[in-house]
Amino acid sequence: MQDSSIDRTHSFSSSRRRFLRAGTAAAFCLGLPSLGWLSGCASLPESSALPWSELARSMQGPLLMPGSPEFAARARPWALQYASTLPQGIAQCAGEADVQACLRWAQANRVPLVARSGGHSYAGYSTTTGLMIDVSSMNRVDVDGATGIATLGGGARNKHVYAACRPYDRAVTHGRCRDVGVAGLVLGGGIGFNMRAHGLTCDGLTATRIVLADGRALNCSATENADLFWAIRGAGGGNFGIHTSFTFQTFPVGMFTVFEMSWTDRIAEVFAALQTMALAAPDALGMKLSVKAEAGAPGLKLSILGQLAGPQAELLALLAPVLSVHRPDKSVVEERPYWDAQEFLSEDGTPEYSHERSRFARGALSGEAIDTILANLRAWPGTTVAATWKFFLMGGRIDAVSPADTAFVHRGASMITSAELEWTPADSPDVLAKNQQWLSRFHDRMEAYTSAYCYQNFIDPSQRDYLHAYYGENLPRLQAVKRKYDPGDLFRYPQSIPV
Template sequence: MTNNVQMENAMIDSSRLRQAGFRGELIEPGDPRYDDARTVFNVSIDRRPLLIARCVDADDVSRTVLFAREQDLPLAVRGTGHNVAGYAVCDGGVVIDLSLMKAIAVDSSARTVRAQGGCNWGEVNDALQPFGLAATGGFVSITGVAGLTLGGGFGWLVRKHGLALDNLQSAEIVLADGRTVNGSSHENEDLFWAIRGGGGNFGVVTSFEFRVYPAGTVLAGIVLHPASAAADAIRTWRDMEMEAPEESTIGALLLHMPDDPSLPPALRGAPVAGLGGVYAGPVEEGEKALRALREYGPPLVDKFAPMPYNEAQRMADALWPPGLHGYWKSSYLKGLDDAAIAVVVDAFARVPSRQTVIVVEHYGNSAWSRVSESATAFGHREWPWNIVVTSAWSDAGDAERNIAWTRELMDALLPYRAPAAYVNYLGGDEGSAGLQAAYGSKLERLAAIKAKYDSANLFRQNPNIVPAAQG
């Protein structure tokens, strides 16, 4: 880094946080923990904060918010650091790190769970599994509860029970002025509306209370087809989705198999189309509901099997491991017609990295689509199809060609894209166009709420909603 930042490193006085009663860990440049503490899921992100404050409770968070505000320093908030745009860390500022805040409390009789902001979805569902219960968020277990919920919260139960934020009962929030408040349907209702989709723009959410549901054992897995049959397989899945029961959340994927000696030779490193997900109902009913999907082709591999829900939560983890360079692009689709499928399959044939995965998701005719558009800041429930291109690569020198390929694919899909995007899937370089795509007509209301709770825009390391007074 530059000498200027090094000078700033010497000038910051973190002892003031200790004097204010901060009880967690303070990590600064030169600390042997520093590089690990500033590393996030996407290793293309290489930012150097002046201070990482690992908080142990909401009081620590409040003290750190006030410290950053008084020092006029940039402030980032890290739950698990999973967001591909790297919002969890900043240059030359302070990071509020919630990774020590992992308390989880299950109330099995009320069917609720309260989880602190440092938890991931795997940890939450591990806590729920002994009770035969499951929470709605997350396709991947290491995804953070906080970031996913604040932007939306798709997961394996979305068609049966909706988004994570649809099931949020209440939240504890530290505001820009250091106050800790609660948000719910009867307390700070405007703030509660805004955090359900508006991201981290309004404060630091230190704990979340969710409704949870019976889902002890589910039918989960994937069938694989050769890439040469990908278009036909995706079209077949699309048609089946029109009649799929709500218990079924299935997506279509294009990926490369690992070059694993334990695999049959024909599958090692092979490009494939996968149709996979979860049936969250009685297993015998799932066997009937998914029979046509599993028999079509027939597939190269059928990996569907009954399993505990917390294992299903982890079944896709290997497709998105930490430690890679990444760049994502996403959009809802007007529909999934044959021409759009052809564009995606053709582009995948030329993908520059075997670590890239393309996912087409379907949420329609389900609990997700029955929530009123005005109920939360999350929007665009009228578009049931979504594509997310999760480009990933190992060598930093391959960035340019992977980013170019991703953008070319999304440009080719322009005729089929809806004027809408899911904020958690944005890559971080979309600017105001990304905000408009994510929030549409709700952006004005969000800006007004932002002005009420964070008029100085302290919480701006995110897809930033500018306070109305500044807009």
């Protein structure tokens, strides 16, 4: 019979603790069936026929079943178009041993599995119709004030990093969205406003712990399992195993200037001037530029948002040539201590319907490219929400690492560009189809001005030749690591690295 309540699963926890103390982790590695079968599994086992209570007993954290109070909220991904894919059970792991118990149970019972951390996969790749191994409760972050080393649980989110680093005036390269999981962020590279001064999120990673399909928990660093450590810095989540901790070297942070400005007139000229400024700016500048077509708005709006590790006067000097082209309609420029600055820059990122398609650019976008971007946005068919094209300025310390030194191959890019479409269920299937065609044409057209390379963290289910787009010449080495550490291809999803 299927367990249906969280209370009942809780009642199994104490026996699980006794079980663990008896040292089951070592036994886990023994007697597992071959791992290749999951891929050949023709159909999903009936949930009611599965021994869920056995799984619940073997875990310290709770097992949520459909109907239990938290199930719907825990199952929901950020990308709402994938929200109808529901797991049969959600294992809320309390620690590494729970992750191992889940992997053993799922393989023994031939249940597909997926890891869930922050749930922000653009393609819903942390959803499943099998077992969701939810590590989001493993979110503790400890910072050693003396060494600046931060140790994170495998389910920590940006907001947990903010809270733990703030008292020490230290940081890593993090994202703006408080609820994005560090697991997904760092495994795909990780971009943020600090990246030009300090490198990508993955460049600050010094070690991680990962549970493999065969149940082993490995330490990975430059000196331990170095081939896997190379691969996980850029492969993207969900490819080799389930990470239970991440160790970062943080850096000190001081006073910053944050800024947000927008223009609705003379957009092409302002865009060109901003790009010229940004590409010549010191690494202390982190900036995003976006051009938005919004439902109901009469024209396009160009905005910039970012930070400078420096005083306000320095930022205004950088922006002077842009401001001489045209004054912004809105402008906020403030000096703040770093973590107050992040209050200004960060956002909650509530679940939504959206599709984002990225391309890395090298060097400056030509005048023709800018005209193409604006023309496409002006031709947006329209939804009830918006369409946006944006770039995130790259360069600086990101390029201190060579494309072959980590799996993140996109070193040397000047910017990540992306076109994003947002909609709601109020938009009819016809409207949505027209908009998706528009997005595809726009994305295809931009290849001529940017590159065929796309950001693996803006994972895109409609990207052609995605393996080349995400990994370039690092793909063969990634596949070799995959064959070594996950030979049975247990960790797979539509765009995972094939064995």
